[in-house]
Each structure stands twice: as C-alpha cells, then as structure tokens.
Amino acid sequence: VDVGAEDEFRWDGADxxxxxxxxxxxxxxxGVLCNNASLGDTPEDSGAQAVGDPLEVALLVAGRKAGLLRPALTADRPEMREEAFDADVKMMATFHQTxxxxxxxxKGAPxxxxxASTHLLTADGVQTMGPEERSAWMTRNEALAATHxxxxxxxxxxxxxxxxxxxYADLTFIGLVGLEDPPRKDVRDAIDQCHRAGIxxxxxxxxxxxxxxxxGREVGLAESDDEPVVHGSELKPPVSIGDEERQRFLQTRLFARVTPKQKLDLIGLHQDAGRIVAMTGDGVNDAPALKQAxxxxxxxxxxxQVAQEAADMVLQDDAFSSIVAAVREGRAIFENIRTFVLYLMSCNVSEVMVVGAASLVGTTLPILPLQILFLNLVTDVFPxxxxxxxxxxxxxxxxRPRNPTEPILSRQLWLRVAFYGFVFTVAVLGSLLLAQKWLRMDTDQAVTVSFLTLGFSQLWHVFNMRGPHSGxxxxxxxxxxxxxxxLGLCTGLMLIATYxxxxxxxxxxxxxxxxxxGLVLGMSLVPLGVGQAAKYVTSGWGSPRRGPGLPGRSVPPRTPGASGESVREGDARR
Incomplete structure (x- = not known):
C-alpha cells in the first residue's frame, strides 16, 4: 500500500x-500508538509543526490521513507503560489499557x-508464523530497502x-512500513568536495x-553494489580487533546496524590511527560519541537537547553541505591569519634589516625612528x-588537510620572511645610494627617497601574498x-606625509x-618583481588548481593511510 502526499492510500494503482x-x-x-512524536494542534497540520523523530512523525501523519489521531486513540486506550527504544534490542513497545x-x-527493526513474532495477522485473521512466512517477510524487507x-x-x-x-515475546506480526527519506540534493556534491579536500x-x-x-550509492559513498558494508555484529571491542580487521574497518565507508557503543569504538579506532574525527548526531544515544569526537x-x-549540549557545534539547518562550507571557511580563516602574519613579519623584519645593514656598512640611516613608527602605525596596518x-x-x-600541530609560520615561511627582508634591504639601500650618487640629492632628500621606497615596497609586497598556484x-x-x-588609503597617507x-x-x-x-617607483617594484619570479621558479604561474590528481598537491586516496579529517555522519540523508 502506498501513502500519497494527499490523503490517499493506493494498492496496485487503485485508491x-x-x-x-x-x-x-x-x-x-x-504506528500511531507506539510513538513519542507529536503533530500540530490543528487537524489540517500535515506535520510542519511536528516535534520528534522524523520517522515517528511520518507514522503520525500517515495515521492522520486515515483519520487515526493519537490523542483520540490514547483516550480510548491509555498508555500505561513504555519500553523505550533500545539500540541493542532495536525495538520499542507501549502498553495500552483495554x-x-x-x-x-x-515497532522496530524487521x-x-x-x-519475536510467533503469529501473523492476515486478511483471514491471526495465523501461526512459521519459518517460511518469516523468510518471506525478510525477503520483502530486503526488497524494500535495496530497491527503493x-x-x-x-x-x-x-x-x-x-x-x-x-x-517482546509471542508477538503477532502485522507488517512492514517503508519510509522514504531521500538524501538532500546537495549531499552528493558535498561528499565529493570532502573527498577532493582529503576528508x-x-x-x-x-x-x-x-x-x-x-x-551510499545515491550519495556517492558506494561505487557499486559490491561496496562492502560492515554489520554491527562484526564490530568487536577495540582490544580484541586484530591488525587485519582494524585496517578493514578503517577502509570501510558504510556501517549498518551499529549501536551507540560501537560508534564510540569506531571514533576511537580512527583517532588511534592519527585522524581528526568529526561526528554528526541527533539522538540522546549519540551524546557519548559526540563528546568523544x-x-x-x-x-x-x-x-x-542532550545531543546539542554534548556537541561542539550545532547545525541550524541540519545540512551536511553546511559542514563542508564550514570547513572551507575554517581553511580560509587560517590562511588569512597565516598571510596576515607573514606580511607583517616580512615588513617589520625588513625595517630591522635595513637599519641594521646601514649601521654595519656605516652609511646614512635610510629611515629614521619616527618614519619607522609612521610605517608601522599606518602603511603596514591597513594592507x-x-x-x-x-x-x-x-x-x-x-x-590535503594540514597537520593540526603545524605552526602558523613554518620553517619554510620563516625562510621566506628572511628572503623578503633581504630583498627589501637591497632595494632600500640601493635607492639611497642612487639618490646620493646618481641624482646628487642632499641627505634629507635621499632619506625621503629611501623612506618612500620602503613604504611603497611594503604596499606592493601585498601582491606577493597570493597563493603559490593562483593566477x-x-x-x-x-x-x-x-x-x-x-592601497589607495596608504598611498594618500604617504603623499600627505611627504607634502x-x-x-x-x-x-x-x-x-x-x-x-x-621615478627612482622610488622603480626601486619599490624590485621586491614585487623578485617575489613573483620566486613563485614562478618554485611553482610556475599556473591557474588555481581544481580537483584531484594535479601536480604538487595530490589528494589522498580513500585508504587507511589517508590522513586528515574524518567526518562521520549518522545518516547521509539528513
């Protein structure tokens, strides 16, 4: 029997x-009686204002379409006892007085x-359920799950x-109910982005x-019908798992019939392999795993509420794609911080090196203390x-995901700071020397030229902060x-300070x-030109790299050796 979007029930195409x-x-x-969800107050409400598990809400909506309202049913048959859903038993029961x-x-897993059923409700009444009937219903169950x-x-x-x-003893089996909970349209693309990002x-x-x-096939986690699915019954406690099984579990992307305790064990398994684990969950039983991740x-x-309090973050829209967007924003923020620090450090180190080099060679100081203060407070800050x-x-x-222990400025970046500082020093001292020897300027004018050279060099230096593989x-x-x-503001401030x-x-x-x-413009462009040439030598110009398989930054295969973030999703359809 199909339950339509409207209030119709169809069997073999007929209402x-x-x-x-x-x-x-x-x-x-x-389905209505064994239920902890609730619908809206009005009979016309189709579940938009419902509270509770979506699966139970769907059962209430189906009952309402047939004129079966839970308040009316429980008024006639009051609920006297409840056996709450148990993840180990995979069933729930309510007792109602008659x-x-x-x-x-x-209700529960098939x-x-x-x-637990010994009898079967049929059109001819209650009959004894034997092995053949039980097997036939299991076949129907698998057909519903696999086909649709x-x-x-x-x-x-x-x-x-x-x-x-x-x-859960001597039950009379009524039937199966299949609930369609299709994945959101953006889940497949979001998972593909995760794979490209090494997640x-x-x-x-x-x-x-x-x-x-x-x-799994629908969202891109399974490439074929032969994709391995690990059943919860195969998951042993971590202390009793051998190396071969451990590797198999680390490679597996689909787990079914998993208990909350097993989720906790799986998180520990991946963490022991050196992975950073994120987990999504919504139920009370998910709280320990949310805390462990x-x-x-x-x-x-x-x-x-329990799950939200145990979690580190809460998705307001329940969309998996929002996690991917958050990962990108997090990476962008970290790169911005790194670029910010790299830019400021290279500018400040250049000032120290310029003054230090001039002092060592015994020449005129190319930049004075107040001028340094002006650059630090004005021209460095805004870019x-x-x-x-x-x-x-x-x-x-x-x-690929970065190592969480990686510092903001790695050794390679500190070398870049020193390199940029050296180039700045050459440009500034060169401008001072040319102003004095070539243009025959007095000391004040020559120092002005070296000051402006350093200031504009730092402004143009911002373009050296582009990514190594960007255009x-x-x-x-x-x-x-x-x-x-x-750049416009700082240029104006430099002109104001000069005139x-x-x-x-x-x-x-x-x-x-x-x-x-003219000398200022030419010499201030030297660090920019050298910086861009260095990027060309180390990486090539290139355009922004998209997708896996590109040189220099390969995306890790989906193997146990692929380090990085690992996202566990309780149900990819959510």
Whole structure:
C-alpha cells in the first residue's frame, strides 16, 4: 500500500480506504500508538509543526490521513507503560489499557521483530508464523530497502493481561512500513568536495545493510553494489580487533546496524590511527560519541537537547553541505591569519634589516625612528587588515588537510620572511645610494627617497601574498576589494606625509621631485618583481588548481593511510 502526499492510500494503482482493510488499519494504529512524536494542534497540520523523530512523525501523519489521531486513540486506550527504544534490542513497545487487559504496540527493526513474532495477522485473521512466512517477510524487507532505499520498520502487537508481561515475546506480526527519506540534493556534491579536500566521509547508521548500501550509492559513498558494508555484529571491542580487521574497518565507508557503543569504538579506532574525527548526531544515544569526537556536530532542528549540549557545534539547518562550507571557511580563516602574519613579519623584519645593514656598512640611516613608527602605525596596518578578510584561494578544498600541530609560520615561511627582508634591504639601500650618487640629492632628500621606497615596497609586497598556484593577475589578492582600498588609503597617507607642511617637517621628509619619484617607483617594484619570479621558479604561474590528481598537491586516496579529517555522519540523508 502506498501513502500519497494527499490523503490517499493506493494498492496496485487503485485508491482504497484503510477502514476496509483490517491489517492496514492495525498497522496504522500500531504506528500511531507506539510513538513519542507529536503533530500540530490543528487537524489540517500535515506535520510542519511536528516535534520528534522524523520517522515517528511520518507514522503520525500517515495515521492522520486515515483519520487515526493519537490523542483520540490514547483516550480510548491509555498508555500505561513504555519500553523505550533500545539500540541493542532495536525495538520499542507501549502498553495500552483495554477492556480485556492490555494491548502491546511494538515497532522496530524487521529482524528482531520477526524473531519475536510467533503469529501473523492476515486478511483471514491471526495465523501461526512459521519459518517460511518469516523468510518471506525478510525477503520483502530486503526488497524494500535495496530497491527503493527505504527505511523499513516492522510493526507487531499482542494482547496481555499483565503490565509486567515481557514486551517482546509471542508477538503477532502485522507488517512492514517503508519510509522514504531521500538524501538532500546537495549531499552528493558535498561528499565529493570532502573527498577532493582529503576528508573521509563514513556513514554509520542503525539501518539495515541493504538500506545503507542503497543510500551510499545515491550519495556517492558506494561505487557499486559490491561496496562492502560492515554489520554491527562484526564490530568487536577495540582490544580484541586484530591488525587485519582494524585496517578493514578503517577502509570501510558504510556501517549498518551499529549501536551507540560501537560508534564510540569506531571514533576511537580512527583517532588511534592519527585522524581528526568529526561526528554528526541527533539522538540522546549519540551524546557519548559526540563528546568523544574531536568535533561533535549536533543537529539544530532534529537534534535532542542532550545531543546539542554534548556537541561542539550545532547545525541550524541540519545540512551536511553546511559542514563542508564550514570547513572551507575554517581553511580560509587560517590562511588569512597565516598571510596576515607573514606580511607583517616580512615588513617589520625588513625595517630591522635595513637599519641594521646601514649601521654595519656605516652609511646614512635610510629611515629614521619616527618614519619607522609612521610605517608601522599606518602603511603596514591597513594592507594587513585587508589580507585578514580575504575570501581565500579558489583551490582551498582541493588541498590535503594540514597537520593540526603545524605552526602558523613554518620553517619554510620563516625562510621566506628572511628572503623578503633581504630583498627589501637591497632595494632600500640601493635607492639611497642612487639618490646620493646618481641624482646628487642632499641627505634629507635621499632619506625621503629611501623612506618612500620602503613604504611603497611594503604596499606592493601585498601582491606577493597570493597563493603559490593562483593566477598572476587574477587571484585572491586582486579580487579582494579591501586590498585596493587599503592601497589607495596608504598611498594618500604617504603623499600627505611627504607634502603637507608641518607633518613632513616632523617626519623630516622633503619633496623628492620627478626624478626622485621615478627612482622610488622603480626601486619599490624590485621586491614585487623578485617575489613573483620566486613563485614562478618554485611553482610556475599556473591557474588555481581544481580537483584531484594535479601536480604538487595530490589528494589522498580513500585508504587507511589517508590522513586528515574524518567526518562521520549518522545518516547521509539528513
């Protein structure tokens, strides 16, 4: 029987009424009674204002379409006892008082419900369930899950005279219910971005293996029907897992029928392999695993309060793609911080090296103390701040994850700081020497030329902060409007300091004249030219690299040796 978007029930293409089919009515009643969700206050509400697990909400909506409202059913059959869902048992039961005793409503995974059932509700009444009937229903279950990727629940009931009776024994099996919970359209692209970024995505679900495989194929986690799916029954405690099994579990991307304790063990398994693990979850039982993960991510819409409090972050839209967007933003922020520090350090070190070199050779100081203060407070600050708000390179998600212990400035970057400082020193001292010997300027004018050379060199130096594989003219620096604003502002401040009376006297600056400006422009471009040439030598010009397999920064294969972030998603469809 198919339940449509409207209030219709169809069987073999024809509309039917649940009231004419006792088995269907019994299934709907059981799904409504054995339920902890709630719908809106109005009968017209189709679940938009519902509270609770989406699967249970769907059962309530199906019951409402048939005119079966939980408040009315529980008024007639009050709930007296509840056996809460147990991840180990994979079933839930509620006891309801009737005139003859108690009715037990049970829902859960097909395997344990069928195992606990001794009878079967048919159109001819209740009949004994034998091995053949049980096998036939298991085949239907697998067909629903594998063909349509449905989440399949089994429904059962029984009558008892005692509240103390065992909930999961001597059940009468009613049938199966398949719930369609398709993945969001952006999940497949988001997972593909994760793979290109060196992030492993592992789906760990309580659903059955055939459902996990069907969903895995749809979202790109499974490449074929032969993709291995590890059943929860195969997962042993970490202390008893051998090296071969450990490697197999680290390579597996699909896990089914997994308990909360096993999720905890899987996180520890990946952490022991040196991986950074993020996990998404929404249930109370997910709280320990969310706490254990390096980054616990709870659902903001579907997640329980317990899960949200245990998590490090909460997704307000419950979208997996938002995690990928957050990863990119995090990488961009880190790169901005690194670029910010690299720029400021290279500028400040250059000032120290310029003064130090002039002192060693015994020549005129090319820059005076107040001039250094002016550069530090004015011209250094604005370009650095502009670098800090950049959007990042276009290939951020084509890179391997960085080592979490990696410092902001690595040894290689410190060498770059020293290299840039040396180039600045050569340019500034060269401009001072040319101003004195070639242009025959006095000391004040020559110092002004060297000061302006250093100031404008630092401004043009901002273009050396582009990524090593970004375009020469089209890159994250040239696309940043704040950079151009900072350059314009600082250029204006340099001109004001040079020509405004009073300020130029305080800074001991003199107008350099046309020939002096020509020298400033030429020598200030030296660090920029040398910096760009160095990028060409080390990396080539290139355009922003996209996708795996590009030279110089390979994306790790999906193997246990692929280090980096590992994202665990409780259900890829969410």
């Amino acid at each position: 039917i009424s649940p009231r004419d089919h006792p088995s269907l009515t019994a299934a709907l009643e059981t 005139n003859d005793g108690f009715e037990v409503a049970v 395997e344990p419900v069928l195992e 990727g449905l989440r399949v629940l089994a429904l059962a009931t029984k009558a008892t005279s005692s509240l103390e009776d065992a909930a 492993e995505v592992v789906m760990v679900t309580g659903d059955q293996p055939v459902t996990a495989l069907a969903v 390096d980054i616990g991510i709870a659902m903001g819409q579907r997640g329980t 650095a701040l502009a670098l800090g708000v950049g959007e990042g390179e276009t290939d951020l998600m084509d890179r 020469l003219f089209r890159n994250e620096i040239t696309r940043n409007p704040h950079i151009w604003g900072a 405004v009376p009073g300020l130029n006297e305080v800074l001991n600056l003199r107008a350099p004249g046309p020939s002096g400006w």
